[in-house]
Amino acid sequence: MLVKSQEDRPICKEDDISIVRSSVKRVVALLNFSLVNQTKIITAASELARNTLEHGKGGHALIQIIDDGTGRIGLRMIFEDTGPGIPDTDRALEDGFTTGNGMGLGLGGARRLMDEFQLESHAGSGTKVSITKWQERL
Amino acid sequence: MDRIPILKLGDKLLVTIQVDFHDRVALALQEDLTEKILSAGAKGVLIDISALEMVDSFMGRVLGNIAKASRLLDCETVLVGMQPAIAITITELGIALQGIHTALNAEGGMALLERLIKAKSNRGRTANASKIAGRPPNLQRG
Ligand SMILES: Nc1ncnc2c1ncn2[C@@H]1O[C@H](COP(=O)(O)OP(=O)(O)OP(=O)(O)O)[C@@H](O)[C@H]1O
Ligand SMILES: [Mg+2]
Numbered sequence: 624m625l626v627k628s629q630e631d632r633p634i635c636k637e638d639d640i641s642i643v644r645s646s647v648k649r650v651v652a653l654l655n656f657s658l659v660n661q662t663k664i665i666t667a668a669s670e671l672a673r674n675t676l677e678h679g680k681g682g683h684a685l686i687q688i689i690d691d692g693t694g695r696i697g698l699r700m701i702f703e704d705t706g707p708g709i710p711d712t713d714r715a716l717e718d719g720f721t722t723g724n725g726m727g728l729g730l731g732g733a734r735r736l737m738d739e740f741q742l743e744s745h746a747g748s749g750t751k752v753s754i755t756k757w758q759e760r761l
Numbered sequence: 762m763d764r765i766p767i768l769k770l771g772d773k774l775l776v777t778i779q780v781d782f783h784d785r786v787a788l789a790l791q792e793d794l795t796e797k798i799l800s801a802g803a804k805g806v807l808i809d810i811s812a813l814e815m816v817d818s819f820m821g822r823v824l825g826n827i828a829k830a831s832r833l834l835d836c837e838t839v840l841v842g843m844q845p846a847i848a849i850t851i852t853e854l855g856i857a858l859q860g861i862h863t864a865l866n867a868e869g870g871m872a873l874l875e876r877l878i879k880a881k882s883n884r885g886r887t888a889n890a891s892k893i894a895g896r897p898p899n900l901q902r903g
Contacts, residue, residue, distance in 0.1 A: 637784055648814070662815050662846035666854060669817040718855050728818045732854035 625690040626699075634672050634702070635681045643672045643684050647700065650686055654698060654758055663736040664698060664756050670729035671702040671752050677723060679704025679750050689755070697738075697757040702750075709744040716742070765790045767797050773805040773874055774798065780812050787823040794827055798836045804881075805874035806831055809867055811842025821856035828861045837877040838862065841870035 630650075632643050647668040651661040668684070675682045682704025689697050709715045716734065721727035730752075734740040737754040744750040763786050768775040774797055776790065794806060808824070810816070816824070828838040839862045851858070862877065864870035 641781060641783055644815075659846045659849050662844075662850045663853070666815045666817050666850050669815065669819075670854075673817070673819060726818050726822055726856070728855045732818065735853050735855075736850065 624692060627688045627690055627696075629688075630686040632684045632686065633681075634675045634683055634704075637676070640669060640672045640676060643686075644669050646686055647698075650688065650698060654688065654696060656698075656756070657759060660756060660759065664700075667733040667736040667754055668700055670733045671700070671754065674729050674752075675702045675704045675750075678709075679706035682706070682749075691757070695757055695760075697755050699753060699755045701753045703752075705749040708746045708748050708750055709742075710746040712742050712744055715744075763789075764793060767793060769797075769801050769803070772803055772878070773807060773871070774801065774803045775807050775809070777809045778813055780814065782813060782820055784819060787820055791823055791827050791830070795830050795834065798831055798834045803836055804878045806836060806838045807867065807870045807874060808838065808840050809842045809870075810840060810847075811844070811866075813847065814844070816843075816847050816851050816856070818854060818856060821851060821854075821858060825856075825858055825861065832860070837874060837881070839864055839870040839874050839877075841865065841867050 630646055632646055633639055634643060644665055647665050648661070651664050656664065672684060675684070682702065685701040685703070687699040687701070689699050691697065714720055716731050717727070718731045719727045730742070733752070733754055737756050739755040741753045742750070763783070765776060765778060765786060774794065776794065797803065798806065808827070824840065831838050841864045843863065862873060864873045
């Protein structure tokens with residue numbers, strides 16, 4: 624796996640969520656994703672950026688263009704915070720589970736919208752969510 | 762603070778959501794709309810989202826809340842112009858947008874609002890009529 628380019632965006636206030644969305648929007652257009660996939664990726668990014676801010680008390684997003692080693696290009700986004708963490712990650716991924724006043728759809732939804740999804744979190748030590756979408760083969 | 766303008770057209774309100782539907786703009790719209798429904802005595806709200814390039818769970822919740830609140834104020838909401846890619850995405854995300862009427866474009870949306878408003882006033886009339894007809898005779902004397 625090769626990281627071909629990387630952008631690092633802080634997520635510390637509400638406006639940062641739309642800045643992350645705009646950055647992602649630029650990259651997905653550059654990578655020529657289909658319109659449906661562009662929309663899915665931007666939506667997943669928006670969900671995770673909001674979680675980073677609201678539940679993770681702020682952090683940052685890495686937006687990477689990656690190569691799987693065979694020339695296949697993908698977009699990877701890593702959302703990281705040093706907030707309270709998630710005690711039960713399986714539970715957090717269930718649709719409808721929320722500790723706030725949301726719909727509890729963000730995490731599970733982001734997983735459905737992307738090709739790959741990894742969630743690492745422990746109570747008290749922050750949260751890291753990594754999501755990837757591979758370019759469609761033409 | 763940025764606010765989305767609300768236009769009044771007869772007994773209806775017209776809202777066109779702009780490209781960048783920030784969280785606070787969304788919440789401000791929710792507040793402004795409910796106030797305007799009352800002050801204008803509106804019977805219907807048309808929300809055009811054709812400029813929106815994505816709807817996430819937060820925006821979905823706000824749109825759903827707007828529809829619910831206006832229903833409580835005796836006002837119908839129709840959402841128009843959702844891009845197909847958004848329809849696919851929010852379905853996968855799991856947002857139901859229950860209770861929101863939709864139409865493909867503003868023209869269809871206005872026609873739908875018209876029908877919804879008319880159907881409601883007809884229902885109101887029949888309900889009143891049956892109440893009068895069903896009144897017990899001893900009450901009619903007094
Ligand atoms: N970065 C994070 N740090 C700490 N807890 C988190 C984080 N992300 C998610 N969680 C926990 O997982 C739960 C589920 O997250 P999810 O995004 O699915 O729903 P939500 O944010 O509560 O609501 P929605 O996203 O539908 O508005 C959250 O309520 C929160 O308890
Ligand atoms: Mg969330």
